Amino acid sequence: MRILVIEDDRKTADYIAKGFAEAGHVCDIMADGRDALYHATSEEFDVMIVDRMLPGLDGLSLLKAIRAARNTVPAIFLTSIGGVDDRVEGLEAGGDDYLVKPFAFSELLARVNALSRRPPSQEQKTVLRVADLALDLIKRRVMRGDQLIELQPREFTLLEVLMRGEGRVLTRTMLLEKVWEFHFDPKTSVVETHISRLRAKIDRPFEVPLLHTIRNIGYSLHAPH
Known part of the structure; x- marks a missing residue:
């Protein structure tokens, strides 16, 4: 899989990328929301992992803009904002899953694998x-x-x-x-x-x-x- 990791904490981003590399996947890392928007809408990914607190453009606004561009790639929020209302807000913004920090990488991997197994929409190229x-x-x-x-x-x-x-x-x-x-x-x-x-x-x-x-x-x- 090719995974877009949108995370401004470099240690967290590197930890995630290392874990996915060991599992045989490729990660692109973006730390700024506006840069990530361009990257997500100009290239193709299998899954996106999105933090909510981002410079440039917050995660909710970012995912809403990605969905407005008719991009249906599966997305999972990975964030420290974990209230019930926050989770609902993330899912309603276009998120497919929501995982709260601190997290176990094994759970993140399992959730990403589950998202990737969903049948692709007609707009996703295989x-x-x-x-x-x-x-x-x-x-x-x-x-x-x-x-x-x-x-x-x-x-x-x-x-x-x-x-x-x-x-x-x-x-x-x-x-x-x-x-x-x-x-x-x-x-x-x-x-x-x-x-x-x-x-x-x-x-x-x-x-x-x-x-x-x-x-x-x-x-x-x-x-x-």
Whole structure:
């Protein structure tokens, strides 16, 4: 799963991200409500975890704005505001679940897993497509045209991130954060190595390249103009 964690306490956010990474999931962390609104409505996630007390835009207003944009991704409030009226307010704002701090990560994981098992609405994509390249999130399968492409788990995640950002340039730093959960430069060529392997599988056997290197900036996945 790709999970958006909207939490301004860095220790809490890192703790959550570490737990989900160990469970095999990818987390994007946002600390500001306004930044999170743009992120949530411009990219695709499987679940959102939202704190109520946020700078820029509070969690309730944030989720109301996300729902107003017809974004139906499941959302769970994770907050220290835990009164009955507060819970009702959170659910009525568009939350699917409500968990009060302090919390056990095992319970958060179980609740997120439960939300992710809900049948997707028609507006949620389960297959990402760029030109003749298709990535099936449910079957964990990649096809280009009628040819099946075998990818390693990290290659699959890398391709998913690139496809969700179709047409946008993703920098090396962005890929390190989104795919490897590195919030520092590991001083290795891990990104370049995986990009090369991915390109060999999704591009080189085919006539039209989709994965493009933007020199000194990053990478972009898109069909030629």
